[in-house]
Amino acid sequence: xxxxxxxxxxxxxxxxxxxxxxxxxxxxxxxxxxxxxxxxxxxxxxxxxxxxxxxxxxxxxxxxxxxxxxxxxxxxxxxxxxxxxxxxxxxxxxxxxxxxxxxxxxxxxxxxxxxxxxxxxxxxxxxxxxxxxxxxxxxxxxxxxxxxxxxxxxxxxxxxxxxxxxxxxxxxxxxxxxxxxxxxxxxxxxxxxxxxxxxxxxxxxxxxxxxxxxxxxxxxxxxxxxxxxxxxxxxxxxxxxxxxxxxxxxxxxxxxxxx
Numbered sequence: 001x002x003x004x005x006x007x008x009x010x011x012x013x014x015x016x017x018x019x020x021x022x023x024x025x026x027x028x029x030x031x032x033x034x035x036x037x038x039x040x041x042x043x044x045x046x047x048x049x050x051x052x053x054x055x056x057x058x059x060x061x062x063x064x065x066x067x068x069x070x071x072x073x074x075x076x077x078x079x080x081x082x083x084x085x086x087x088x089x090x091x092x093x094x095x096x097x098x099x100x101x102x103x104x105x106x107x108x109x110x111x112x113x114x115x116x117x118x119x120x121x122x123x124x125x126x127x128x129x130x131x132x133x134x135x136x137x138x139x140x141x142x143x144x145x146x147x148x149x150x151x152x153x154x155x156x157x158x159x160x161x162x163x164x165x166x167x168x169x170x171x172x173x174x175x176x177x178x179x180x181x182x183x184x185x186x187x188x189x190x191x192x193x194x195x196x197x198x199x200x201x202x203x204x205x206x207x208x209x210x211x212x213x214x215x216x217x218x219x220x221x222x223x224x225x226x227x228x229x230x231x232x233x234x235x236x237x238x239x240x241x242x243x244x245x246x247x248x249x250x251x252x253x254x255x256x257x258x259x
Contacts, residue, residue: 167242
């Protein structure tokens with residue numbers, strides 16, 4: 001009998017769809033230590049089967065490895081078919097005789113949440129495009145996009161740099177509002193956003209204020225190594241990018257505000 005037979009039996013008896021297992025849990029089930037390669041190489045947890053008895057243990061039980069996170073010693077198994085082996089069918093029937101549907105639902109929910117509660121790393125990669133000094137760069141400049149984006153305004157406060165980050169549905173509108181205020185055209189600023197930004201950030205409207213922007217296509221969101229371009233046209237996602245950039249400003253030791 002393979003030393004991984006207890007793992008097959010354990011999976012076959014589960015009534016759940018997903019099982020997020022710590023490596024030490026797997027070792028407790030099989031009653032011995034996993035080989036060194038199981039902790040160092042993701043290929044050990046592949047779903048090839050064949051002559052690989054350890055992989056056949058979960059494949060024969062009707063499961064497959066969906067995700068490996070060897071940095072955190074976590075393996076996520078997902079059921080391939082309902083019922084699995086004969087053991088699984090017998091186990092499911094016996095479970096139903098002693099547990100009510102509410103209890104089964106609670107257990108399944110708890111197991112699903114165990115996978116969802118695994119630590120997640122969210123990373124932002126972004127590229128700034130320079131727009132220049134607000135007082136010197138006109139609103140009509142071709143460099144200022146009219147679509148959504150995240151703006152960063154920066155000014156000096158003594159020897160320190162102060163920044164203000166804005167998640168904008170229209171970069172041009174936000175930029176225009178601040179420029180009208182800094183160039184003494186307050187009466188032309190219908191939105192009043194420029195005045196609010198100056199007040200909250202503590203900027204001197206007569207001092208130089210540099211502006212950068214993260215444009216659509218220049219921001220990527222990565223979750224546990226899997227990434228995609230951020231959709232800045234989506235208001236919530238644009239705000240998420242702005243919040244992550246704001247946190248980066250604070251971590252870099254800069255005084256900053258988020259609008």
